[in-house]
Amino acid sequence: MSVLELSTPRVAPLLQGALRDPIIWLILLIFAVGALTSEYYLTALNIENLMRSIAVIGLLSLGMTVVLLTGRIDLSVAALMIFSVIVGVVVMAEIGPMLGSRWLVRGNTYAGPIVPVILIALTTGIAVGALNGIGVAYFKVASFIMTLVSLTALRGFNYVLTNGHPYYLKAPLYSWIGDSKIVGIPVSFVIFLLVLLALMGFVNGSMRGGRFYAIGGNEKAALYAGVKTQRYVVLAYAISGLCAALAGIIFTARLKSVDAPLAAGYELTAIAIAVIGGTALAGGIGSPWRTLLGSIAFAAGLNLLAIWGVGTWYQNLAIGVVLILSVGLSKMSRKKTQA
Amino acid sequence: MLKLSRRYLLKTAATLTVLAAAPLAIAPAAAEESVHSIINALIKKYSGEAKAGMSNGDVRALFEKDGFRDYLDVYPVGELAGGFVWKPGMGASFVGPYSKLQIKSPFTDYLPLAEGPVLDHNKKYRIGLVFHGFNHPWLISLADTAAWEAKRHPNIELEVIDAEFDDNKMGQVIDTWIAKQYDGIVLWPNREAPMGPPVDRAIAAGIPVVSLDRRTSSEQISSEVLGNFYANGLQQGLYLKHAAPEGNIIFNRKDLGSTADSIRTGAFLEAIGNTPGYKVLANYHTNSQRTLAFKSTADALQAFQDISVSFNTGGEEAMGALDAIREANRLNSAPGGKKMMILANDDAREVLKEIKAGNIEMVSPYTPLIGDIGIRAVVMHIGAKAGLNEALPKLIMTPNLPMITKEKMNIEGIETLTPDEWPYAYGPAVAG
Secondary structure (H helix, E strand, O other): OOHHHHOOOOOOHHHHHOOOOOHHHHHHHHHHHHHHOOOOOOHHHHHHHHHHHHHHHHHHHHHHHHHOOOOOOOOOOHHHHHHHHHHHHHHHOOOOOHOOOOOOHHHHHHHHHHHHHHHHHHHHHHHHHHHHHHHHHHOOOOOOHHHHHHHHHHHHHHHHOOOOOOOOOHHHHHHHHOOOOEEEHHHHHHHHHHHHHHHHHHHOOHHHHHHHHHHOOOOHHHHHOOOHEEEEHHHHHHHHHHHHHHHHHHHHHHHHEEOOOOOOOOHHHHHEEEEEEEOOOOOOOOHHHHHHHHHHHHHHHHHHHHHHOOHHHHHHHHHHHHHHHHHHHHHHHHHHHOO | OOOHHHHHHHHHHHHHHHHHHHHHHHHHHHHHOOOHHHHHHHHOOOOOHHHHOOOEEEEEEEEHHHHHHHHHHHHOOOOHHHOOOOOOOOOOOOOOOOOOOEEEEEEOOOOOOOOOOOOOOOEEEEEEEEOOOOOOHHHHHHHHHHHHHOOOOOOOEEEEEEEEOHHHHHHHHHHHHHHHOOEEEEEEEOHHHHHHHHHHHHHHOOEEEEEEEOOOOOOOOEEEEEHHHHHHHHHHHHHHHHHHEEEEEEEEEEEOOOHHHHHHHHHHHHOOOOOOOOOOOEEEEOOOHHHHHHHHHHHHHOOOOOOEEEEEOHHHHHHHHHHHHHHHOOOOHHHHHHHOEEEEEOOOOHHHHHHOOOOOEEEEEOOOOOOOHHHHHHHHHHHHHHHOOOOOEHHHHHHHHOOOOOOEEEOEEEEOOOOHHHOOOOOOOOOO
């Protein structure tokens, strides 16, 4: 009798399923190779670095996963993550003088209260995400086009609102988000885990969340079954916007500043991670949990290459190869399932 | 006891190396005024006049709109470390390890380190150089000089990483080197703001950090090897004032907020701000890209028939502008049928070729060949941390370099050099 058979009936299938998953083995392999080849790979400091990397790209990818589940795409996430924080600072910088205070001080340092900045950033993320969703769902603009236009416009807005200058964000709460730890775990990673748990509960654990799969699997069938597909598409984009804003807050908290050109191209990383995690670009397949695995595999692999001192050109090459393999494996496994 | 005496010997050796170079560096200073000092005095003069007010409304409006004063006021202008005096012809020649091009590096005698092992000869020193742009001639040359200096010292192990213009990636590279307990870090930051926190983390971990050319927002950084952006923009302005008391200018500028744009363009505006004859026709940000500069100049040529000056914050922009002007057959379309004046920065070989041909009027050299200073500086900081030598100053100014013009000229005391007198040009050779 194997160990797995001895386990509780609920845990055993989960564990067996996990062990059959190539991405779990890939992650274990990366960590094993890392531990064997570098004395620095499993140090507390490097693991912290790893968790911080996962937090930002993981949040972007989680939002992307929800949109991809509906069979659509969101190219605006990276631009939005910066835009939302910039809006937060700019709005507060305008409000300050109305209240008799100057919150943008010399050197473009934001010296006002930071909680409203965070709240405005989150609201902006949701609002822009919802606008994308409305364009896609109600005005029938192709999601690729709609979000590409948003990406371009938001990048432009980022420059217009900042006039090309960075805003420094040095508030203690912001530094705490960027640099502090809770029982050894970076705050940014804790935030990522909380969002992951919430999304797992909603997407995989609720009837409403299941509708994302239904829409991505067969939108017409979902519509005829009475699902208000348009609302769910808007909701998916709003969730993506919220995740992007959260990623932006974590990202800029680490850099203690926000600057218009930051995070260029991160939308492609978010798509890559979702795909590595097994989310189908055609929709209907994937989960936040698997996106977590994709994020870990992606960040741990890159971190290992960095520890080895491998140049970024080769790192990019490795990403490309892993991505092609992931898509190939995912197609093969889907064919197998259908057969 | 043995440890103490070895440390003493190393410290003495390091101090002697620095002192051996010092008399060479200090002696000529007394003999004549250096280019560096002449240009610094002109910076002071024009900056003071601009602060008192700019009579040219067009120039003043642009200067104020983009907040140049904030940047110019904090950009250091000062003397060279160790009393060094640079003269044309100084430096070392070698083949760039990355570009495989023949290089003459101008400042190899600045803060010199003797060839051979450094500091503790029995220790291996791991140094990381992170920059952006292994696909850009200026930046490859920067890495070339750093790698050359590192190779001269067998106990230095240099890791060079291209962060591909992603500030966050550069921060992650630095964090990885902190985890790997590197001995020193040299960086070329693209933007100031986002690179401060990673540098502060490295400093907090006890790793000396030296930035090259551009600045970070860190106040803890060990040293900043600063280029001569102020001298660049100022000399473009001085040349224009010398060549034409009036003109309609179009601007091809780098990213708004980058040090290169803020200081060069700001210094140019300071220099011409009290001359009433100049008019700002158009202002573009072409982000160091030749294709964007080409496009913006082509657009400007359509919109304006009376352009007389093309100001370019960088050499790539100048080449893009020249291509557009040539394609439109407008090289001699300035008012009165005069030649359109193209002002450039960055002494790439192709820019020098165009100066020789009379197509570009002048270039203010901005050499990328300063990576070697960064390596030497970080080694000396590592030594200072171990008590092996004296610490270096935080600001390591690179010498102001005189502008290059087709014919030799004297502009407000600056003796210009011709392309043939300039062996330090970087980038691939060009035919013709």
